[in-house]
Amino acid sequence: MTPLLSRKDFIKSSSILLAGSSLMSCSSVLAVNQPDADEQTGYISTGDTLTLKNVRLETGFEYEEGEVTGTKTDLFTLEISEDKIKAILPNNPNARAIDAKGLLLLPAFKDMHIHLDKTFYGGPWQARRKKNRTVQDMIAYEQQVLPDMLKTSTHRAEKIIELLQFHGANFARSHVNIEPTSKLDSLKNLQLALENKKDSFSAELVAFPQHGIFHSDSQQLMKEAATMGIDYIGGLDPHAIDGNLEKSMDFVLQLALDHNKGIDIHLHEGGESGLRTVEYLIDQVNENPELKGKTFLSHCFVLARLEQRKLDEVAEKLGNAKIGIISTIPFGNTIMPIPTLYRYGVDVRTGNDSIIDHWNTFGSGSVLQKANLMAQLYGYSTELELSRCLKLATHNILPLDDKGNQQWPKAGDKADLVLVDASCSAEAVSRVSPVKSLLHQGKVVY
Numbered sequence: 198m199t200p201l202l203s204r205k206d207f208i209k210s211s212s213i214l215l216a217g218s219s220l221m222s223c224s225s226v227l228a229v230n231q232p233d234a235d236e237q238t239g240y241i242s243t244g245d246t247l248t249l250k251n252v253r254l255e256t257g258f259e260y261e262e263g264e265v266t267g268t269k270t271d272l273f274t275l276e277i278s279e280d281k282i283k284a285i286l287p288n289n290p291n292a293r294a295i296d297a298k299g300l301l302l303l304p305a306f307k308d309m310h311i312h313l314d315k316t317f318y319g320g321p322w323q324a325r326r327k328k329n330r331t332v333q334d335m336i337a338y339e340q341q342v343l344p345d346m347l348k349t350s351t352h353r354a355e356k357i358i359e360l361l362q363f364h365g366a367n368f369a370r371s372h373v374n375i376e377p378t379s380k381l382d383s384l385k386n387l388q389l390a391l392e393n394k395k396d397s398f399s400a401e402l403v404a405f406p407q408h409g410i411f412h413s414d415s416q417q418l419m420k421e422a423a424t425m426g427i428d429y430i431g432g433l434d435p436h437a438i439d440g441n442l443e444k445s446m447d448f449v450l451q452l453a454l455d456h457n458k459g460i461d462i463h464l465h466e467g468g469e470s471g472l473r474t475v476e477y478l479i480d481q482v483n484e485n486p487e488l489k490g491k492t493f494l495s496h497c498f499v500l501a502r503l504e505q506r507k508l509d510e511v512a513e514k515l516g517n518a519k520i521g522i523i524s525t526i527p528f529g530n531t532i533m534p535i536p537t538l539y540r541y542g543v544d545v546r547t548g549n550d551s552i553i554d555h556w557n558t559f560g561s562g563s564v565l566q567k568a569n570l571m572a573q574l575y576g577y578s579t580e581l582e583l584s585r586c587l588k589l590a591t592h593n594i595l596p597l598d599d600k601g602n603q604q605w606p607k608a609g610d611k612a613d614l615v616l617v618d619a620s621c622s623a624e625a626v627s628r629v630s631p632v633k634s635l636l637h638q639g640k641v642v643y
Contacts, residue, residue: 245278246276246277246278246283247276247277247278247295247639247641248274248275248276248277248292248293248294248295249274249275249277249294249295249296249297250272250274250288250290250292250294250295250296250297251272251288251290251296251297251298251299252272252273252274252288252297252300252302252616253271253272253273253297253300253301253302253620254270254271254272254273254285254301254302254596254603254606255270255301255597255603255622256269256270256271256603257269257597257601257602257603258580258581258601264579264581265579265580265581265584265601266580267580267621268580268584268597268621268622268623270301270620270621271288272288272290272299273285273286273287274286274287274288274292274294275302275606277612277636277639278639279612279638279639280611280612280638281609281610281611281639282606282607282608282609282610283608284608285606285607285608297616300617300618300633301616301618301619301620301621301622301625301630302606302614302615302616303365303587303591303596303615303616303617303622303625304591304594304605304606304613304614304615305365305366305367305368305591305613305614305615305635305636305637306364306365306368306564306565306590306591306615307366307367307368307369307370307546307564307590307591307592308361308366308368308369308370308547308548308549308564309369309370309523309547309548309592310370310372310495310525310546310547310548310549311357311361311369311370311371311372311548311549311550311551311552312371312372312373312374312405312550312551312554312556313354313357313358313369313371313373313387313390313400314350314371314372314373314374314383314384314387315339315343315346315350315353315374315383315554316353316354316356316357316551316552316554317353317553317554317555318353318356318360318552318553318554318560319349319352319353319355320349320353323553323555324558325555325556325557325558326338326555332433332437332438332465333438335556336408336409336412336413336438338555339374339378339407339408339555340378340408343374343378343379343383344378344379347379347382347383347386350383350386350387350390351386351387351390351393352390354386354387354390354391355390355393355394357552357562358390358391358394358398360552360562361398361549361562362397362398362635362642362643363632363643364561364562364563364564364565364566364632365564365565365590365615365617365632365635366562366564367398367399367613367635367636367637368399368400368613369400369401369548370400370401370402370428370429370461370523370548371387371400371401371402371403372402372403372405372407372431372461372463372495373387373402373403373405373427374405374407375404375405375406375407375415375418375419375422375431376406376407376413376418377408377413377414377415377418378408380418381418381421381425384404384422384425384427387402388402388425388426396637396640397637397640397642398637398642399637399638401428401429402426402427402428402429403427403428403429403430403431404419404423404427404429404430404431405431405433405463406418406419406431406432406433407433408433408438409433409434409438409439409445410432410433410439410445410448410449411439411440411444411445411448412438412440416448419448419452420452423452423455423456423458424456427458428458428459429453429458429459429461429493430449430452430453430458430459430460430461431449431460431461431462431463432446432449432460432462432463433462433463434464434466434474435462435474436466436470436471436473436474437465437466437470442470442473442474442477443477446462446474446477446478446481449462450481450485450488453488453491454485454488458491459488459491459492459493460478460488460491460492460493461492461493461494461495462474462478462493462494462495463495463496464494464496464497464498464499465496465498466498466499467498467499467501467502468499468502471497471498471499472511474499475494475497475500475511475515476511476514478492478494478520479511479514479515479518482518482519482520483518489518489519489520490519490544492518492519492520492521493520493521493522493523493544493546494520494521494522494523495522495523495524496523496524496525497522497524497533498527498533500512500522500533500534500538501527501530501531501532501533502531503534505537508534508537509537509541512534512537512538512541512543513541515541515543516538516541516542516543519544520543521543521544522538522543522544522545522546523545523546523548524545524546524547525547525548525549525550525567526547526567526570526571526574526589528570528574532574535571535575536575545589546589546592547564547567547568547571547589547590548564548567549561549562549563549564549567564589564590565626565629565630565632566629567589567590568586568587568588568589568590568626569586569626569627569629571586571589572626572627578627580621580623581623583622583623583624583626583627584597584621584622584623584626585599586626587622587625587626590626595622596622597622611638612636612638612639613636613637613638614635614636615632615634615635615636616632616633616634616635617630617631617633618630618631618633
């Protein structure tokens with residue numbers, strides 16, 4: 198079998214992400230070399246059905262004295278038709294099918310907070326500038342550098358998408374700058390990149406007033422962006438940047454309601470103004486229940502600094518209002534209270550945020566690594582705890598429920614899949630196990 202592409206070769210070659218025979222002929226763990234395989238693609242298929250054998254699936258937990266001490270797995274054959282799992286069958290190692298080599302099948306990962314529209318990735322190395330310490334500093338700096346960054350933003354976005362795919366993600370929620378410096382060009386450039394990758398990657402977009410809605414007079418641009426195929430209306434520190442919490446929040450809320458969009462607001466500020474923002478949003482969503490389940494606060498660092506009684510109160514209100522929290526799992530002085538949020542039923546998601554750009558020097562592109570970081574921060578080290586952490590990378594899809602009953606995959610589930618070099622979910626999280634192949638809507642991406 199041809200060796201798996203290295204990360205360097207994978208990222209360097211955008212052609213391997215194209216649909217059709219050129220995509221399917223790329224080297225991967227799913228490549229087969231059988232005389233009766235299709236000579237052009239190297240894959241065994243019947244009509245629109247793709248068949249995989251020797252696929253490892255989790256089937257239950259192992260127990261000792263009432264404690265989960267291991268995860269049971271077995272090998273199966275999967276039939277994939279179009280973009281769904283058609284059937285899960287007993288394994289037939291002699292079948293004419295793609296050999297998954299006993300690798301573990303997991304749901305494809307989702308990056309739920311990233312900025313695909315602005316990055317240094319894919320170009321010359323640059324570290325963050327020392328002088329840029331505050332959000333206000335960064336706004337001023339962006340106004341200087343964005344015009345030049347826009348010249349290559351489509352290409353850079355495609356490179357970041359390829360990095361995410363290499364780490365097993367086939368979906369992202371991307372915030373995209375809407376402000377007077379780049380006007381609507383950042384959005385248009387990113388939409389072109391996503392169109393180029395539409396056969397191997399999906400995304401939803403947040404119109405993000407990075408320089409402040411009123412601070413930079415971005416109201417009209419935000420209204421135009423709301424009609425241009427975006428999914429969420431964004432916002433930024435309404436008190437600290439716009440200077441008027443109610444005015445800024447009301448604009449976001451009304452724009453979302455007028456255009457039937459969701460809401461995803463960057464909230465970095467803490468203290469009284471940060472807490473007031475959270476509570477104001479809760480009240481407004483309760484008054485407009487059509488926003489429940491469609492409203493999110495990204496970062497929301499103020500929650501990390503609340504005393505426990507107040508935190509419990511706010512977390513319960515967030516859960517009841519179905520307002521989600523999207524965190525990059527920060528460490529240091531802003532460790533987020535994710536266990537408390539989970540306890541109150543808050544929808545917690547994660548993403549890479551900025552990857553190697555003027556905001557952040559770091560970023561691996563792996564959301565599985567975020568699940569690993571969560572496990573380390575909160576002391577989740579048992580087999581059961583580690584297996585539950587996987588939901589951060591897959592957005593709440595787990596192969597086994599808390600009792601060890603198999604709940605994924607089932608016939609009819611979307612064929613958004615990864616094969617990883619791990620024996621079970623717990624090991625995949627603990628070791629950030631390498632992704633060996635990614636399927637998007639039933640198509641082999643690599």
